[in-house]
Amino acid sequence: MNYNLGVNKGRRISVSEMTKISLCTALLAISSYIVFPIPFTPIMLTAQTIIVNLIGLILTPLHGAISVLLFIVLGAIGLPIFAGGAGGLSAILGPTGGFIIGFLFSAIAISYLKGRKTNILRYVLVTVFIGMPVTYLLGASYMSYALNMDYKKAIELAVIPFLLGDAIKCVIASIIAARVHRILENMKP
Numbered sequence: 001m002n003y004n005l006g007v008n009k010g011r012r013i014s015v016s017e018m019t020k021i022s023l024c025t026a027l028l029a030i031s032s033y034i035v036f037p038i039p040f041t042p043i044m045l046t047a048q049t050i051i052v053n054l055i056g057l058i059l060t061p062l063h064g065a066i067s068v069l070l071f072i073v074l075g076a077i078g079l080p081i082f083a084g085g086a087g088g089l090s091a092i093l094g095p096t097g098g099f100i101i102g103f104l105f106s107a108i109a110i111s112y113l114k115g116r117k118t119n120i121l122r123y124v125l126v127t128v129f130i131g132m133p134v135t136y137l138l139g140a141s142y143m144s145y146a147l148n149m150d151y152k153k154a155i156e157l158a159v160i161p162f163l164l165g166d167a168i169k170c171v172i173a174s175i176i177a178a179r180v181h182r183i184l185e186n187m188k189p
Contacts, residue, residue: 068104
């Protein structure tokens with residue numbers, strides 16, 4: 001069964017594609033609850049980075065954008081699905097809102113650059129050197145603006161402490177994505 005969502009000149013999104021989009025959105029919401037506050041920064045350590053990378057590596061750019069945008073809209077209307085159970089426009093307009101928006105552009109960039117064949121090394125390189133910098137750039141820029149702080153200080157608070165952990169999360173996401181691709185390939189008739 002296919003549904004025309006008005007994208008790609010009438011191309012229909014299949015039920016299996018909608019299921020993947022929905023599952024990725026749900027995983028991103030759930031990952032927001034796996035949180036470790038860090039005392040010296042308003043940014044919390046979450047599992048969201050793994051899921052955003054997975055979304056980019058598993059879904060097409062359009063489907064990844066729909067998934068993350070759905071997450072943002074659901075959070076903006078008040079569902080407590082942002083980091084630590086936050087929700088509402090205040091979370092998006094607050095100091096960490098740039099990271100939420102950064103997730104959208106990161107997932108799209110990763111999906112465009114991941115390549116057509118499953119390749120863990122390429123996945124790691126794209127997530128570490130493209131996906132994370134996109135998130136960091138938007139997140140730190142908006143934090144600098146929202147808190148009226150120097151951009152360098154925003155980088156010190158919101159990026160540098162997370163570099164190693166995010167690189168590890170990129171490797172984990174890449175391994176999982178490669179495995180998911182193999183499973184999905186084996187399921188095709």
